[in-house]
Amino acid sequence: MARFTFNLPDIGEGIAEAEIVEWHVKVGDTVEEDARLADVMTDKATIDLESPVSGKVLEVAGEAGDTIAIGSMLVVIEVEGEGAGEPGDEATAAQAPSPAPAPAPKDDDVSTRIEVENSDASDANDAIARGQDDRKEQDEASNSPNDQPGTGRKASSTRILASPAVRRRARDLGVDLQQVRPQEDGRVRHADLDAFLSYGGGGGFAAAGKARKDEDIKVIGLRKRIAQNMAASKRNIPHFSYVEEVDVTELERLRAQLNDRRGDKPKLTMLPLLITAICKVLPDYPMINARYDDEANVVTRHGSVHLGMAAQTDNGLMVPVIRDAQAKNLWQLANEVLRLANAARDGTAKSEELSGSTLTLTSLGPLGGVATTPVINRPEVAIIGPNRIVERPMFVPDGMGGEKIEKRKLMNISISCDHRVVDGYDAASFVQDMKRLIEAPANLLIN
Incomplete structure (x- = not known):
């Protein structure tokens, strides 16, 4: 086996260093060529770095939030090749391929709003001020054979429409989204959860709610x-x-x-x-x-x-x-x-x-x-x-x-x-x- 060192490539624009935003691999993982290794950020551009080789990840450079210099080691990968078993064998990426642009977010509820006054609920304003991009799940809702006519919601065998944040909150509160009645377009929102909880899930007035666990969020x-x-x-x-x-x-x-x-x-x-x-x-x-x-x-x-x-x-x-x-x-x-x-x-x-x-x-x-x-x-x-x-x-x-x-x-x-x-x-x-x-x-x- 040989060791292949993938150095952080020159991202351009005179950039001397970049911050690691997210790792997609860890030590011990097996990666294929062109697999995503990490997302790094310079200024306000996030770059997706891909593996130029297939093999096993031996080392990674730091954690999310760490800053590393251009040209320094990002990942060391064990690859098959001549000289296997000889200690210290190392192939270095002389010229890394140009990083691909970061892909668009894949969450169910990608939310962007240009912060402008919105007095007309137009399509353009939705993209700018309200900006809730529900196209994917709305298409699923309109095409599903399991919709319940007149109810504005899915049958119990299908997935309830809700953003990841709403699902996470419902899970933390122990609320079954099947029991929550959405107020518009069949999609459960935070306001629908609030209305459900305010009446104790339909069984009287709710208590203040159970405490959530403390969590530390690294700012990166x-x-x-x-x-x-x-x-x-x-x-x-x-x-x-x-x-x-x-x-x-x-x-x-x-x-x-x-x-x-x-x-x-x-x-x-x-x-x-x-x-x-x-x-x-x-x-x-x-x-x-x-x-x-x-x-x-x-x-x-x-x-x-x-x-x-x-x-x-x-x-x-x-x-x-x-x-x-x-x-x-x-x-x-x-x-x-x-x-x-x-x-x-x-x-x-x-x-x-x-x-x-x-x-x-x-x-x-x-x-x-x-x-x-x-x-x-x-x-x-x-x-x-x-x-x-x-x-x-x-x-x-x-x-x-x-x-x-x-x-x-x-x-x-x-x-x-x-x-x-x-x-x-x-x-x-x-x-x-x-x-x-x-x-x-x-x-x-x-x-």
């Missing part, structure tokens, strides 16, 4: 990068936030009219309209569309708007970037939003699509909230956060010199800024100019 991969970036942002940037209420009644009316006449174009969500408003106002506030290199003590004010969109994926927070957003019309922006949302969800976003933003837009979508104080995506100097749309009675002009009460759609817009670069007056003026444009949205369509 993208979650580790997020933690490091957020800590660096709060540690180095003196944040301040400003919030203003905006009447979006007319903007929503315009959006509905445009959607009625869109033809084969993608359905507009609120996001492209807000991006257009931001891009129209930014030329008067160049200090907001900027990046601050605090080591060189240089602020770069960017002429183009490369807008980052905070996206919650199954693997953690990602920020895909719309390049030259100021040069795109509403429909082009809608296409980019949808394309980048899908790329973030299925793991196909390229590294250049996840870096280089000059300003970021973030929102909790339908979860909303009255106001947010988002954390700046360093080295940018500002981040904008639209919040949930609510309907409230407001005093509006009645056209005869008086006022009347009318139901209006209102939304708060939050902005967090780096106080080293942006003054409070400038941030407030920027949002007020956005407000004036949003409340008279016909101006969005004027070049």
Whole structure:
């Protein structure tokens, strides 16, 4: 037998090291050629490494969460060949094959939502704001011969539709999912579990619930990068936030009219309209569309708007970037939003699509909230956060010199800024100019 040492290959882009995110083998395993060995991460790209040979795993380099240098030993594999039995025989991978892109998550409930205000349950919004990708199990549900008509759920001999998180919670609570009545589309969700438990599983009021076991979760991969970036942002940037209420009644009316006449174009969500408003106002506030290199003590004010969109994926927070957003019309922006949302969800976003933003837009979508104080995506100097749309009675002009009460759609817009670069007056003026444009949205369509 001979020993084959597979070194961590050069992933490119000047990367000197990578973090081990997950092992797919352990010492003693027998692997085939092209079998998955490990997932490693550099920056925000996760790379799937495959075995160039078949054999038995003798050594692995560290545990998940460890960082190893490019060119250092990743795995040692015992392979068949001449010189078997001679100690120290070792074949080294001189040139490892290019790593394949990480495959899309295979969970039943891949959840991604671009965090934008969602007031219309459209297909595009599902991909962006709600983002629940239930296609696989919905297809199974629609094609299964064992469906129970009129019940919205499967027959007892088939698998109940539920995400892995719901199944795990039900198992921990000792709940049989067959006994839980789903409220919509035959899929059991956390809310259905809560409703079931609130009545003691149908037998009276429930107790507070049994305690779960303590567990230690190692912070690795993208979650580790997020933690490091957020800590660096709060540690180095003196944040301040400003919030203003905006009447979006007319903007929503315009959006509905445009959607009625869109033809084969993608359905507009609120996001492209807000991006257009931001891009129209930014030329008067160049200090907001900027990046601050605090080591060189240089602020770069960017002429183009490369807008980052905070996206919650199954693997953690990602920020895909719309390049030259100021040069795109509403429909082009809608296409980019949808394309980048899908790329973030299925793991196909390229590294250049996840870096280089000059300003970021973030929102909790339908979860909303009255106001947010988002954390700046360093080295940018500002981040904008639209919040949930609510309907409230407001005093509006009645056209005869008086006022009347009318139901209006209102939304708060939050902005967090780096106080080293942006003054409070400038941030407030920027949002007020956005407000004036949003409340008279016909101006969005004027070049």
